[in-house]
Amino acid sequence: MALQFDIAYAKLGHRHGIGVFNVPTDAVTSGFCDKTVSNITLSFYGGTFDLTLSFQMVDGGRFFHLSSVDLHYVEVPGIFPQTETPNAKRSASNVTLDMFRASSGKSYRCSEDRDFVLTTSVTLHTRLVHVQAFGVNKGQFSTAQDCGMRSSNNELVAVVTGGSLGGVIIIAIVTYFVCTRGRRTTRDGYTAIN
Known part of the structure; x- marks a missing residue:
């Protein structure tokens, strides 16, 4: 999937700005999976940004969905120009999500561009999403639910x-x-x- 974040921040002179960044394809990945919870952490920009996507089985294992997004980042001036707090460590999370829902044993696919408001200052833009958090066999997606x-x-x-x-x-x-x-x-x- 392609992920882009828009983050509101305070600029010098009591102004407001929007920092925009993409999650690069060369992000370092880690994570774990068990029967009901699965997560993946993407670390990028030299480890100054970490994004964790957590998936959960719901409705007695009939469906899975993205249940939380946790983002840790540094307000680097290259992404947050004229920030009042250069190189300050920040975080944003939402643990009450219901995104990318699909039936158990299937994958979730969405070719449409979609926007999700994670917090009052953070918006996530997604494109070409294809995920399966559980039951992946031989590295292949199961039948997709669009x-x-x-x-x-x-x-x-x-x-x-x-x-x-x-x-x-x-x-x-x-x-x-x-x-x-x-x-x-x-x-x-x-x-x-x-």
């Missing part, structure tokens, strides 16, 4: 709802014209008294 499955169902509901609403509006307009025309016809049959 993120578009949920959105296509939502789109179908939106189309059906929109079509139904359109039909109701057309019926209301036709009824209005029929009733209005009927009143005119009745009035036309009378003679005005002067």
Whole structure:
């Protein structure tokens, strides 16, 4: 997957800035996996940045999902220009996530660009995600469960709802014209008294 972070920070002169960085492909990885919890730590930029993604089995082992993101970083001036606190150690985490959900025995795949707000100052952008936290056999992903499955169902509901609403509006307009025309016809049959 491709990961990018946007982090709000304080700049000199009481201004605000956004530090933007990508997780590089040459990040050093470590982690562990057991039956219900799995995590991977990516260390990059000379060890000044560490990102831990923790996955968990849920619903009695029927699904897995990304449950927490923990980021430790240094406010290096190259990423955080004019920072008030150069080289200060920072951290951001969210332990209440429900991202990248897939059925047990499957992998999660999403080709769409997605944005996730992790904290008030940290946003995670993802692209081309394909993960499987449990049950990987011979280094190969299991059948993928695409993120578009949920959105296509939502789109179908939106189309059906929109079509139904359109039909109701057309019926209301036709009824209005029929009733209005009927009143005119009745009035036309009378003679005005002067």
